[in-house]
Amino acid sequence: MDEILKTVLKRIKPSEAERxxxxxxxxxxxxxxxxxxxxxxxxxxxxxxxxxxxDTWLRSERDIxxxxxxxxxxxxxxxxxxxxxxxxxxxxxxxxEQYAEHPYITTEFDCFDVDLVxxxxxxxxxxxxxxxxxxPYHNRYIQERxxxxxxxxxxLLKRFIFGAGAYGAELKVQGFSGYLCELLIMYYRSFKETIxxxxxxxPSTIVDLGNSYPDKAEVRALFQGQPLIVIDPVDANRNVxxxxxxxxxxxxxxxxxxxxxxxxxxxxxxxxxKHLTKKQxxxxxxxxxTYPFCIVFKSPNIVADMLYPQLRKTERAxxxxxxxxxxxxxxxxxxxxxxxxxxxxxxxxxLPKVQVHVGxxxxxxxxxxxxxxxxxxxxxAGPFIDNSGRLIFELERRQTDARAVxxxxxxxxxxxxxxxxxxxxxxxxxxxxxxxxxxxxxxxACEFISEYLTRCLPWYR
Amino acid sequence: MDEILKTVLKRIKPSEAERxxxxxxxxxxxxxxxxxxxxxxxxxxxxxxxxxxxDTWLRSERDIxxxxxxxxxxxxxxxxxxxxxxxxxxxxxxxxEQYAEHPYITTEFDCFDVDLVxxxxxxxxxxxxxxxxxxPYHNRYIQERxxxxxxxxxxLLKRFIFGAGAYGAELKVQGFSGYLCELLIMYYRSFKETIxxxxxxxPSTIVDLGNSYPDKAEVRALFQGQPLIVIDPVDANRNVxxxxxxxxxxxxxxxxxxxxxxxxxxxxxxxxxKHLTKKQxxxxxxxxxTYPFCIVFKSPNIVADMLYPQLRKTERAxxxxxxxxxxxxxxxxxxxxxxxxxxxxxxxxxLPKVQVHVGxxxxxxxxxxxxxxxxxxxxxAGPFIDNSGRLIFELERRQTDARAVxxxxxxxxxxxxxxxxxxxxxxxxxxxxxxxxxxxxxxxACEFISEYLTRCLPWYR
Numbered sequence: 001m002d003e004i005l006k007t008v009l010k011r012i013k014p015s016e017a018e019r020x021x022x023x024x025x026x027x028x029x030x031x032x033x034x035x036x037x038x039x040x041x042x043x044x045x046x047x048x049x050x051x052x053x054x055d056t057w058l059r060s061e062r063d064i065x066x067x068x069x070x071x072x073x074x075x076x077x078x079x080x081x082x083x084x085x086x087x088x089x090x091x092x093x094x095x096x097e098q099y100a101e102h103p104y105i106t107t108e109f110d111c112f113d114v115d116l117v118x119x120x121x122x123x124x125x126x127x128x129x130x131x132x133x134x135x136p137y138h139n140r141y142i143q144e145r146x147x148x149x150x151x152x153x154x155x156l157l158k159r160f161i162f163g164a165g166a167y168g169a170e171l172k173v174q175g176f177s178g179y180l181c182e183l184l185i186m187y188y189r190s191f192k193e194t195i196x197x198x199x200x201x202x203p204s205t206i207v208d209l210g211n212s213y214p215d216k217a218e219v220r221a222l223f224q225g226q227p228l229i230v231i232d233p234v235d236a237n238r239n240v241x242x243x244x245x246x247x248x249x250x251x252x253x254x255x256x257x258x259x260x261x262x263x264x265x266x267x268x269x270x271x272x273x274k275h276l277t278k279k280q281x282x283x284x285x286x287x288x289x290t291y292p293f294c295i296v297f298k299s300p301n302i303v304a305d306m307l308y309p310q311l312r313k314t315e316r317a318x319x320x321x322x323x324x325x326x327x328x329x330x331x332x333x334x335x336x337x338x339x340x341x342x343x344x345x346x347x348x349x350x351l352p353k354v355q356v357h358v359g360x361x362x363x364x365x366x367x368x369x370x371x372x373x374x375x376x377x378x379x380x381a382g383p384f385i386d387n388s389g390r391l392i393f394e395l396e397r398r399q400t401d402a403r404a405v406x407x408x409x410x411x412x413x414x415x416x417x418x419x420x421x422x423x424x425x426x427x428x429x430x431x432x433x434x435x436x437x438x439x440x441x442x443x444x445a446c447e448f449i450s451e452y453l454t455r456c457l458p459w460y461r
Numbered sequence: 462m463d464e465i466l467k468t469v470l471k472r473i474k475p476s477e478a479e480r481x482x483x484x485x486x487x488x489x490x491x492x493x494x495x496x497x498x499x500x501x502x503x504x505x506x507x508x509x510x511x512x513x514x515x516d517t518w519l520r521s522e523r524d525i526x527x528x529x530x531x532x533x534x535x536x537x538x539x540x541x542x543x544x545x546x547x548x549x550x551x552x553x554x555x556x557x558e559q560y561a562e563h564p565y566i567t568t569e570f571d572c573f574d575v576d577l578v579x580x581x582x583x584x585x586x587x588x589x590x591x592x593x594x595x596x597p598y599h600n601r602y603i604q605e606r607x608x609x610x611x612x613x614x615x616x617l618l619k620r621f622i623f624g625a626g627a628y629g630a631e632l633k634v635q636g637f638s639g640y641l642c643e644l645l646i647m648y649y650r651s652f653k654e655t656i657x658x659x660x661x662x663x664p665s666t667i668v669d670l671g672n673s674y675p676d677k678a679e680v681r682a683l684f685q686g687q688p689l690i691v692i693d694p695v696d697a698n699r700n701v702x703x704x705x706x707x708x709x710x711x712x713x714x715x716x717x718x719x720x721x722x723x724x725x726x727x728x729x730x731x732x733x734x735k736h737l738t739k740k741q742x743x744x745x746x747x748x749x750x751t752y753p754f755c756i757v758f759k760s761p762n763i764v765a766d767m768l769y770p771q772l773r774k775t776e777r778a779x780x781x782x783x784x785x786x787x788x789x790x791x792x793x794x795x796x797x798x799x800x801x802x803x804x805x806x807x808x809x810x811x812l813p814k815v816q817v818h819v820g821x822x823x824x825x826x827x828x829x830x831x832x833x834x835x836x837x838x839x840x841x842a843g844p845f846i847d848n849s850g851r852l853i854f855e856l857e858r859r860q861t862d863a864r865a866v867x868x869x870x871x872x873x874x875x876x877x878x879x880x881x882x883x884x885x886x887x888x889x890x891x892x893x894x895x896x897x898x899x900x901x902x903x904x905x906a907c908e909f910i911s912e913y914l915t916r917c918l919p920w921y922r
Contacts, residue, residue: 202824203850227850250823250850261828288841289813289861330817331847331855348809352750356791362711363663367722374921380749381916386792389664389688389711394792394916400750455842455855460835 001263005191008268009152012159014059025110026052026064029090033068033116036089042082044070044118049139051178054146056154058162064114067135069121076102076129083118090116098303101130125234137234142182156191157181159268164255165458166248172308174245176252183209183230183240199256203227203249212236251457258459270458276450281437284453290330291349293406294436295342297428300419307336310417314424315342317415318406325405326351326397335448340423341439343452349402354380359391366391403432462724466652469729470613473620475520486571487513487525490551494529494577497550503543505531505579510600512639515607517615519623525575528596530582537563537590544579551577559764562591586695598695603643617652618642620729625716626919627709633769635706637713644670644691644701660717664688664710673697712918719920731919737911742898745914751791752810754867755897756803758889761880768797771878775885776803778876779867786866787812787858796909801884802900804913810863815841820852827852864893 014022026048033046050065051057068086070079080102088095091107091114098104104117120129125137146154158181161167169177187209188194204226206219210233213219223229227249228241259267276284285292295318299307311334319329328347335341359369370383373393382393399405410428413421431438440446475483487509494507511526512518529547531540541563549556552568552575559565565578581590586598607615619642622628630638648670649655665687667680671694674680684690688710689702720728737745746753756779760768772795780790789808796802820830831844834854843854860866871889874882892899901907 200824245848246850247846247848250852251846253823254827254844254846254852257826258831261826284841288815288855290815291813330813330815347813352752352791352808354749354751354791362714363661365718365722366715370719370921380745381914383715383918383921384916385708385712385715385918387706387708389707391711391715394749453842455845457844457846460831460844 001192004263004265005156008159008265009156012058012060012155012268013152014057018059019055021110022052022057022064022112025112026066029064029066029109029114032090033066033086036086037068040082040085040089042070042086043074044068044082044086047136047139049135053139054142054182055148055151056142056146056158056178056182058155058158062112064109064112065135066114066116067132068116068118069136070118072120072122072129074120079118079120087116087118100303100305101132104132126237128235134232134235134238138179138232141234142179142186145186146182150185150189153185153189153191153194154178154182156268157185157194160191160195160255160259161252163266163268163270163458164248164251166244166251169243171243171305173248174243175248176244177240180230180240180244183207183233195256195259198253199260201228201249201253201256203246204229207231209233210236254457255459258457264459267459271461273447273451273461274454275443275446276440276453278437278440281440281449281453282434285434285437291346291402291433292436293344293346293403294431294439295344295406295410295424295428296431296439297340297423298426299336299338299340300423302419304336306419307340308334310420311336311340311342314416314420315344318342318344318409320415321409322346322402322405325399325402326355327402327405331452333448333452335445337444339442339445340420341445341448343436343449344406346402351397351400353396353400354394355397357382357393357395359383359393362389369393403430406430462653465724465726466617469620469726470617473519473521473616473729474613475518479520480516482571483513483518483525483573486573487527490525490527490570490575493551494527494547497547498529501543501546501550503531503547504535505529505544505547508597508600510596514600515603515643516609516612517603517607517619517639517643519616519619523573525570525573526596527575527577528593529577529579530597531579533581533583533590535581540579540581548577548579561764561766562593565593587698589696595693595696595699599640599693602695603640603647606647607643611646611650614646614650614652614655615639615643617729618646618655621652621656621716621720622713624727624729624731624919625709625712627705627712630704632704632766634709635704636709637705638701641691641701641705644668644694656717656720659714660721662689662710662714662717664707665690668692670694671697715918716920719918725920728920732922734908734912734922735915736904736907737901737914739898739901742901742910742914743895746895746898749806752807752863752894753897754805754807754864755892755900756805756867756871756885756889757892757900758801758884759887760797760799760801761884763880765797767880768801769795771881772797772801772803775877775881776805779803779805779870781876782870783807783863783866786860786863787816788863788866792913794909794913796906798905800903800906801881802906802909804897804910805867807863812858812861814857814861815855816858818843818854818856820844820854823850830854864891867891 030046047067087105091105095105095107107114119132161176166175168175207230223239228244230240232238232240332344378396380394491507508528548566552566556566556568568575580593583594622637627636629636668691684700691701693699693701793805839857841855
C-alpha cells in the first residue's frame with residue numbers, strides 16, 4: 001500500500017516550480033489588494049486562504065482564494081460597497097460578480113481561478129456575521145497545526161475522495177470540503193488511519209477534534225439526520241460536514257472498505273465515463289424495458305448552488321406525485337449546463353382503471369367516507385373489509401397514463417423550486433422512451449445520460 | 462329501533478309448533494342413544510347440546526347436536542370404538558363418519574341435521590382430553606344462566622352477525638360461534654347494548670365474563686394477535702373468539718357502527734348476491750383493466766375445516782412469490798365446492814427487464830455481494846449508492862411475465878397446503894383475463910366470481 005501511496009503522491013503533488021508560480025501570483029494579488037485599499041482609502045487588508053495558503057492544493061486545482069478583511073464596526077452595506085470596489089479594481093475587466101451570502105468577485109489570472117471575497121475580521125468566530133467570516137479562523141487554525149508531512153496526507157485524502165466524485169462542499173456535489181479533509185487528517189494523523197477508521201463508520205459518526213462535547217447524545221441531537229458530524233474546532237456549533245449527503249457519506253465509506261480490501265491507484269485515478277452513442281443508448285433503453293422521461297428546459301439564470309437544490313426539489317416533487325398516482329420510479333436524476341434536465345425512469349407507463357382506496361382506521365367513523373363513494377359513478381366494488389381489517393373501495397383511477405400525470409404536475413408546479421418553476425413555465429420539452437437519445441446532440445448531456453445508464457462507483461469502472 | 466327488532470325477532474324465532482317438533486325429534490334420539498348404550502353394554506349416556514338445547518336456535522337452523530358422554534378412565538381407543546358403534550347404530554345407513562379431533566357421525570333425521578359426537582365426561586373442564594369434552598360444560602353454563610328474554614337477544618345477535626356473513630366458527634368462515642354470541646349477550650345483557658359496545662371496539666378487545674384476569678396486559682400477552690378475546694368462563698385458558706379473523710372482527714364492528722347510525726332490518730336480511738352473466742363479467746373485467754388468474758383444480762377429499770386453511774395458505778404462498786417477483790396483487794380469494802378455485806388479480810402482467818437489487822447495510826462488508834454481480838451478464842448498472850445510502854445493482858430480471866412466475870410457483874408448490882399441493886400436482890388449469898368468465902358454466906362458481914367482482918358489505922348491497 002505504501003508503494004501505491006508514494007506513486008500517487010508523486011502524481012498529485014505540485015512540483016517546486018508550480019509552487020513558486022502560484023506563490024508569485026498570490027503574492028502579487030495580495031499586494032495589489034492591499035495597495036488598492038490604500039489607494040481607495042478603504043480600511044481593509046488582504047489574506048490568502050484556502051488550500052493555496054496551506055500547501056494542501058492538488059496539482060489539478062488552480063484556485064487562489066483571497067479574502068479582504070474589514071473591521072467589525074463597518075456596516076454591511078459599506079462592506080459590500082467598498083469590498084466590491086476593491087475587488088473589481090483588482091480583477092479588472094475579467095471580473096465577474098457572484099452572490100453567495102454576500103457578493104464577491106471571481107476572475108482569472110495567469111491560468112488561476114481567483115476568488116476575491118470581502119468579509120469581516122471578527123474577534124470571536126462563534127459570533128460571525130456571515131459564513132465567510134469564519135474562513136480566516138479556519139485558515140489560522142490549520143496553518144498553525146498542519147506540518148508538511150500532514151499536508152501530504154491531506155493531498156492523498158482529497159484525491160481519494162475526488163476519485164469517488166465526492167469532493168466539494170458545493171450543493172451540486174454535496175460532498176467533502178478541503179477544510180473537512182484537513183480536519184480528518186489532523187484527527188486521524190494519516191491517510192491510512194483515516195481510511196481504516198472511515199471503513200468502519202456508520203451514519204451519525206462523530207469526529208470531535210477539540211473535544212467540545214463530552215456528551216455524544218447531545219451532539220447527535222444537535223446535528224440530527226446528518227450522516228457525518230465533524231465539530232468545527234473554531235466554532236463548536238457548526239458541523240464542518242453538514243454538506244455531506246447520505247449518498248456521498250456511504251460512497252466514501254464503501255470506497256474505504258474496498259480500498260482496505262485491495263488497495264490500488266485506480267481509487268485515485270478512476271476511468272472516465274465512456275460516452276455512449278445514440279445507437280448504444282437506444283439499445284440499452286430497449287433492453288431495460290423501462291419508461292424514461294426527460295424534462296428539458298432552459299436553466300434559470302442563478303448560480304449552481306441555488307440551481308441544484310431547486311432541481312432536486314422539483315425532481316422530488318415529481319417523483320412523489322407519480323408515486324402517489326401509482327407509478328413506481330426506478331431511478332431519477334437531474335443535470336444542468338445551460339439547459340436543465342430532469343430524468344425520471346418509470347417501471348410502467350400505464351395502470352389499470354381500478355384503484356384501491358383505503359378507508360380510515362376502525363376507531364374512526366366511516367360515514368362520510370362511505371357516503372362519498374357508495375353511489376359514485378367511479379365505483380367498481382366496495383365498501384368491503386380486507387384481510388387486514390381495512391375498509392376498502394375499488395374506484396376508477398383518474399389518470400391511468402404516466403405522461404398525463406407528469407404533464408398535470410408540470411402544469412401545477414406545486415412544491416417546485418421557485419426559479420425552476422418559472423423556467424418551466426416559460427417552456428419545456430418532454431422526451432420519452434428512446435427519444436431521450438436525441439438529447440445526445442449535446443456532448444455534455446450525452447455524458448449525463450451515458451453516466452446514468454452505466455452508473456457505477458468510479459473505482460469499478 | 463325497538464320496532465325493527467320486534468319485527469325481526471318475529472321472523473327469525475321458531476314457532477311453538479317448530480319447537481315442539483324439534484323437541485320430539487331430540488327426545489327420541491336421546492332415548493335411542495341411551496337404549497343403544499344399554500343394549501351394547503356401553504357405559505355412556507346422551508346429552509343434548511348446542512342451540513337446540515338452549516333455545517337459541519334460529520328458524521333457519523336445523524341442527525341437533527347430541528353428545529355421547531363416556532367415563533374419563535376409558536382409553537381413547539375404546540372411546541372411539543364404542544362411541545362410533547353406538548352412533549352408527551343410532552344413525553343407521555344414512556350416517557356418515559367425519560373426522561375432527563376424533564371421529565363422529567353426522568346424519569339426517571326428519572329434516573334435521575344431526576351430529577352424534579362421542580366425548581369424555583371430564584371432572585375438570587380445564588383438563589379436557591379433546592376440544593369436544595368442553596362442550597357439555599358450555600351447555601350447562603349457558604343453560605343455568607340464560608333466561609328466555611336473553612335467549613331472544615341471542616337470536617337477534619346471531620341473525621345480525623349472520624347477515625354480515627360472519628356467523629360460524631368453522632374455518633371456512635372464521636367467524637362468531639353460537640356460544641360466543643350467547644356469552645356476549647350474557648355480558649352486555651341485550652342485543653342493543655352489545656351492538657353499542659361493539660361499535661366502539663378496536664383490535665384486541667377483551668370480554669372477561671368471569672373476571673378471570675385482573676391484569677389486562679396478561680390477557681393480551683396470552684392471546685397475542687387475536688382481534689377479539691372472550692375468556693371462556695368454563696376454561697380461562699381459552700379464547701372463545703379465537704376463530705374470529707381480523708376481517709370478520711372489523712366487518713362486525715363496522716356493521717355495529719352503521720346499524721347504530723341508521724338501524725334497519727336489512728342488516729338482518731341483506732340482499733342476495735346478484736349473479737352476473739358471462740357478458741357482464743367480461744365487461745367488468747375489461748373496465749377494471751387488471752390481469753386476473755384463476756387456478757382451478759379438483760378439490761382434495763378432505764373436510765372443509767381442513768380444505769379452506771390449505772387453500773388460503775396456498776393463496777398466500779402464491780401472492781407472496783408474485784410480490785417478491787415484483788407483481789403487485791390487487792386482490793385475491795379462494796373458493797371450493799367439488800372443484801377448488803384460487804383467484805389472483807394482478808395490477809400488471811409484465812415487468813421491465815431491469816430489476817433493482819439492494820445490497821447489505823453499510824456496516825456489512827459487501828465484497829461477496831459485489832463480486833457476485835460485478836461481472837454478471839445480467840448486469841445493467843452498478844454497483845452504485847442511491848440517495849438513501851444503499852448499495853444498488855440493476856440486474857436483468859429473471860422473469861418478466863407474471864404467468865411464467867405463477868407456473869413456476871405451481872410447479873414447485875413450496876409452502877402450499879399438503880393436500881392442495883397433491884391435488885394441484887394431479888392436474889390444474891389456469892384461466893387468465895376474460896377467460897375466467899368461462900368458469901360461469903358452474904352456477905356456484907359464477908356466484909363466487911360475481912360476489913368477487915361486486916364485493917360489498919352485505920347491508921350495502
